[in-house]
Amino acid sequence: MINKLVKLFTDPFYFAQKGLSENISGFSKYIKGKVLDVGCGNKPYQKLFSCTEYIGLEIDTPRNRKNKNVDFFYKGGRFPFKNGEFGSVVSTQVLEHVSNPDAFLKEINRVLKKNGYLLLTVPFIWDEHEQPHDFRHYSSFGIRHLLESHKFKIIACRKSINDIRVIFQLLNNYIYKKIASKNYKIRTIFYLLLISPSNLLGSFLSRILPENDDLYLDNIILAKKINA
Secondary structure (H helix, E strand, C coil), X not given: CHHHHHHHHHCCCHHHHHHHHHHHHHCHHHCCCEEEEECCCCCCCHHHCCCCEEEEEEECCHHHHCCCCCCEEECCCCCCXXXXXXXEEEEECCHHHCCCHHHHHHHHXXXXXXXXEEEEEEXXXXXXXXXXXXXXXXXXXXXXXXXXXXXXXXXXXXXXCCXXXXXXXXXXXXXXXXXXXXXXXXXXXXXXXXXXXXHHHHHHHHHHCCCCCCCCCEEEEEEEECCC
């Protein structure tokens, strides 16, 4: 409870992370068996899944080599796994940074078992980040078309933070990049003065204003491999 309050008052990405966590949790029952997390980072959602094994895969860079949560590294081409090795694949906020999404999804399809599930999240409305490796953001129609063209059946597609909070999240992004100081003490003061009112007001207004499915932060997609 205390941790949630701290995030509400000081986390510039409170809305985005809350929406992703809640929606991923809603699909967690489908993620079973041996699971591959592609672009795993620090494996932030591993605790949401009940699985026999959870494998993290990352691009081989000096920075990623320091991450002790990564189990396997690759150069960006073929995944270092056998065909049909995994019952489920998870990839969160990664596809937008992939220069060749067709090859990437082909590899995910290859390592998935038949009827295995893919849980994928990608941003729709967001600022450029991790430059210069931010290649594309996806509408719900775009990501659906891309997955179906790679022999995935869409089971469900949710739009995360599809209300007034999207505006406050973008405001927080601006504050985070352009106003907040690198000095920890000064940054904390900025966050308390600017981020906390934004998070509080956004949370309140989202309860009384209507949703808007045309303007949202992220797509959360559950898909199933349908080819042999």
